[in-house]
Amino acid sequence: MTRTGFRLRLAVGLVAFTATTGLAGCGSDKEDAAAERESPSAKAATSTSAPASPTPTPTPQAADGTNLRACKDGTCEVKVTRPVRIQTDVRKLKVSAIKVTSLKGEEISFEVVLPSSGEFDLNCDGDPRCQTMIVGPAFGSPGKANITAHPGAQVLANGITIQVVTAAKGAAILRMKPRKP
Numbered sequence: 073m074t075r076t077g078f079r080l081r082l083a084v085g086l087v088a089f090t091a092t093t094g095l096a097g098c099g100s101d102k103e104d105a106a107a108e109r110e111s112p113s114a115k116a117a118t119s120t121s122a123p124a125s126p127t128p129t130p131t132p133q134a135a136d137g138t139n140l141r142a143c144k145d146g147t148c149e150v151k152v153t154r155p156v157r158i159q160t161d162v163r164k165l166k167v168s169a170i171k172v173t174s175l176k177g178e179e180i181s182f183e184v185v186l187p188s189s190g191e192f193d194l195n196c197d198g199d200p201r202c203q204t205m206i207v208g209p210a211f212g213s214p215g216k217a218n219i220t221a222h223p224g225a226q227v228l229a230n231g232i233t234i235q236v237v238t239a240a241k242g243a244a245i246l247r248m249k250p251r252k253p
Contacts, residue, residue, distance in 0.1 A: 132238055134245045143170075146232050146250040152180075153243045162187050165250060166230035168214065172244075180236055180244040184217040184229040192217065192230060199225035199236070 135149040136142035143150060143158045146165045150158070152172050162168040167184055174181040186192050188209065194217050196202035202225050208215030219227055225236040228251055237245040 132245060134237075143248055146248055149237070149245060149247040151243060151245050160232065165232045166191065167232050170232075170234065170246075170248075172246075175239065175242050175244055177241075178222050178239050179220060180222075180239045180246075181218070181220045182234075184219065184227070184232075184234075186215040186217065186230065188212070188214045193228070194230075195228040196221060197226045197228070199223075202227070 134151040138151050138153075139148075140150055140156060140158045142148040144161055146160055152175070154172075155174070156172050158170040158172070160167050160169060166187055168187060169185040171183040171185065172180065173183060184194070186209070192206060192215065194204055194206065196204050196219065199222050201220075201222055203218075203220040204227075205218045206215060207218060217229055219229075221227060221236045221239075223236050223239050227234040227236075231251050233249050233251045235247040237247050239245075
């Protein structure tokens with residue numbers, strides 16, 4: 073055989089192979105759909121769904137709502153949304169008031185107004201970012217402790233414990249109770 077004959081047979085073989093494989097791809101749409109339903113890879117591709125969105129956490133409610141008078145005896149849980157003054161029993165708690173001065177993001181700033189005697193005991197636990205500063209007393213006015221705290225902070229000031237339960241979006245929940253001696 074000549075070289076041309078070999079090329080011709082190879083070309084005829086390729087045409088026959090191409091025609092056969094091309095026809096194998098020709099079928100009805102019903103057959104293709106049935107084949108896709110039976111194919112495991114088709115099942116995997118069609119069964120993927122969007123991930124479930126997380127369930128939003130409910131906003132906690134303060135036991136005493138916004139009733140600041142509930143704190144007079146030192147036992148309360150109140151929600152604050154603006155600067156306020158919370159009166160306390162100075163004889164029992166050795167603190168005359170708690171003044172919320174600022175609410176920004178997850179941060180609350182407040183003053184603990186100390187008795188005119190000037191004695192104080194102050195500590196902040198549970199919040200590595202907690203900042204405290206004692207100011208006064210001076211010229212007969214009571215001193216105060218300035219505190220900036222975040223959720224989880226537990227401030228011990230004389231006879232009261234102030235816990236920052238939550239602080240977010242311009243609101244905070246404070247839980248107060250008399251400090252154990």
